[in-house]
Structures are given as C-alpha cells and as structure tokens.
Amino acid sequence: MRMAGFIARRKRLAIVVLGGVLLMLMVVLMLVFLPEGPQPKATWIWDAAQIEQRPEEIVDFAKQEDVKVIFLQIGSEVHNESYRRFISLATSHGIEVHALNGHPEWALREQRQEGDDFLNWVAVYNRGVSPEERFKGVQFDVEPYLLKTWTKERESIVEQWMEGIRAWTETAKYNNLQIGAAVPFWLDEIDHPSESVQMPLGDWMVSQFDYLAIMAYRDKAGRSYELSRTTLSEADRQGKRVWVGVELGESTEGPGVSFHEQPLASLTREMKQLEKLGGQHVSFAGVAVHSYESWTDKLRQPDK
Incomplete structure (x- = not known):
C-alpha cells in the first residue's frame, strides 16, 4: 500500500x-x-501655421501612422492659443509635442542668447497653461557645420557649441523639460576638444541630452542602421533614447539619401526593416520621419 x-x-x-x-x-x-504591435514614430513639422489651419487633420494623421512625438517648430506668427488647442488635442490622443528650433549661429557665443530665449519662451508658456497644453520637451536643431567658418574654425566652434549645450540642458532640467537634439551620424569622427577627455563628440552628445534624433538619412534600412549603430550602442550604455531619422524630401546630397524618388511601398518596407534592426537596442525610440510635409505628399502620390 x-x-x-x-x-x-x-x-x-x-x-x-x-x-x-x-x-x-x-x-x-x-x-x-x-504579431508585434505598431512601433512608435516621430515626425518634424516645420510650418507651424498648419496647427492653426488643420489641427485635427494633423492629429488624425499622427494616429493613423502611429506617430507618438511631434517636433514642432516654433513660429512667431502662431498665437499661444493655437499652441494650447493643438497640444491639448494631441495630448488627448497620447501624442507628445516638443518645441523645435535652432540655427547654425546659435552654436556661437555671441548668438547663444537666441537659444536661451527659445528655451525661456517655452518655460514661460508652459507655466501659463494647464498640464495637457504643455510642451513635453524641446529639440535643438543647431547644425553649426553648415557655417562657412566650420572647416577652418571647427575646434573653436565645437567648444562654443558644447558650452551652449551645457547651459541649455541645465535650463531644460530646471524647467522639467525633456531636451533633445537633431544630430548628424558622423559626430563620432570628431574628438572631444579637451585632450584630457578621451571621448568622441557623439558620445558626449548622448551624455548631455535626454534623446538624440540622428539624421541617418539613407534609402535602405541596413545603411541607416549601420550609420546609427554606434550612437544606439552608446545610448544603450548610458540609458538614453535615440530616434533614427529617414528623409522623404528632396536631397541635394546625391542618390541613396532620400525616399523622395522611391514609391511608398519601398518606404513602408524599409521603415519596417529599420524598426526591426533598431529594435535590437533598448535605446531605440523609433523611426523619425523628416518631415510631416514630405510624408503627407508621399501618401498623396504613392508611386513617386
């Protein structure tokens, strides 16, 4: 028993x-x-007047295309009430709006105040509106390498640029704002200007900002990923976020950069592949499409 x-x-x-x-x-x-759920995307809106003319259309588009973050350029011609209505509408659908601005000259000490003024405007605006009407963050699109003096004075310009970034990131932190930057993929080719610091400029950028939007503009997912992989890996290590950008507008940089001449089917296929490749990194925030205006044009003419 x-x-x-x-x-x-x-x-x-x-x-x-x-x-x-x-x-x-x-x-x-x-x-x-x-099946995996839709991956979040971001996009840039350069013509801020559109939020006054067609706010519902923009938000409906964002919902349809799984856009979770809009980088909206600040325009002096747009009234604060329009920002309030648009951001509130976007927020109600789970979409963040980040204030976008920048010029190459902002990297220089004598014009840094313009960047300060931009940040201060966002901070004052946010303090005067309700939570659902606030910008969730700011993005700087400075690009000092477009200055005519870049080649001859690169080291000095980089030092001044870094000074500005330190000041802007501190101000953003004080005002409880996420802060990001649009950056080229080749910043790792530039060393930190201080000989005592062994760090590529790209890694330093990761350390300063909450997120980067890397302009890895290529019309093949594998090439965009290869251009972004170093930044993604560094952001993995530092616990930061990286948006990987794709270009849909006309480009003067030669073939293989933009999807402007590619059919919509190619764009859709390559974006999905880029999401798969980027998804190997915990830092990968998603694909950022440049820009909203070019994206809507592409959808209206899918074969071009």
Whole structure:
C-alpha cells in the first residue's frame, strides 16, 4: 500500500511539472509568434501655421501612422492659443509635442542668447497653461557645420557649441523639460576638444541630452542602421533614447539619401526593416520621419 501511494504521488507530481513546462512553452511560443504591435514614430513639422489651419487633420494623421512625438517648430506668427488647442488635442490622443528650433549661429557665443530665449519662451508658456497644453520637451536643431567658418574654425566652434549645450540642458532640467537634439551620424569622427577627455563628440552628445534624433538619412534600412549603430550602442550604455531619422524630401546630397524618388511601398518596407534592426537596442525610440510635409505628399502620390 505504501508503495502504491508513493507511486501515485510521484505520478501527480510528474503531471504538475509537465503541465508547468507545457504552460511555459505556450507562453514562449505566443511571445515569438504573435504579431508585434505598431512601433512608435516621430515626425518634424516645420510650418507651424498648419496647427492653426488643420489641427485635427494633423492629429488624425499622427494616429493613423502611429506617430507618438511631434517636433514642432516654433513660429512667431502662431498665437499661444493655437499652441494650447493643438497640444491639448494631441495630448488627448497620447501624442507628445516638443518645441523645435535652432540655427547654425546659435552654436556661437555671441548668438547663444537666441537659444536661451527659445528655451525661456517655452518655460514661460508652459507655466501659463494647464498640464495637457504643455510642451513635453524641446529639440535643438543647431547644425553649426553648415557655417562657412566650420572647416577652418571647427575646434573653436565645437567648444562654443558644447558650452551652449551645457547651459541649455541645465535650463531644460530646471524647467522639467525633456531636451533633445537633431544630430548628424558622423559626430563620432570628431574628438572631444579637451585632450584630457578621451571621448568622441557623439558620445558626449548622448551624455548631455535626454534623446538624440540622428539624421541617418539613407534609402535602405541596413545603411541607416549601420550609420546609427554606434550612437544606439552608446545610448544603450548610458540609458538614453535615440530616434533614427529617414528623409522623404528632396536631397541635394546625391542618390541613396532620400525616399523622395522611391514609391511608398519601398518606404513602408524599409521603415519596417529599420524598426526591426533598431529594435535590437533598448535605446531605440523609433523611426523619425523628416518631415510631416514630405510624408503627407508621399501618401498623396504613392508611386513617386
């Protein structure tokens, strides 16, 4: 009798263990084979007047294309009430709006105040509106390498640019604003100007900002990913976020840069592949499409 009871208990235990193993296997199979949900995207809006003319259309587009962050250039011709209405509408649909601005000259000490004024305007605006009407962050698009003096005075310009970034990031932190920057993919080719600091400029940028939007503009996902991989890996290490940009507008940089001449089917395919490649990194925030205006044009003319 004792032996029979022992055998029965062993059988029950075996059944419980086998059931647990089968349940775990089912969970793993579901995780592997269930279709992935849509990946978040971001986009840039350069003509701020559009938020007055067609706010619902912009938000409907963002919902349809899974855009979760809009980088909106600040325009002096747009009234604060228009920002309030648009941001409130976007917020109600789970979409963040970040104030966007910048000029190459802002990297220079004598014109840094313009960047300060931009940040201060956002901070004052946010303090005067309700939470759902506030900008969630700011993005600087400075690009000092477009200055005519860049080649001859690069080291000095980089030092001044870094001074400005330190000041802007401190101000943003004080005002509880996320702060990001649009940057080229080749900043790792520039060393930190201080000989005592062994760090590429790209890594330093990751350390300063909450997120980067890297302009890895290529019309093939694999090429965009390769241009972004170093920044993504560094952001993995530092716990930061990276948007990987794709270009849809006309480009003067030669073939293989923009999707402007590619059909919509190619854009869709390559964006999905870029999401898959970028998804190998915890820092990958998603694909950022440049720009909203070019994106809507592409959807209206899918074969061009």
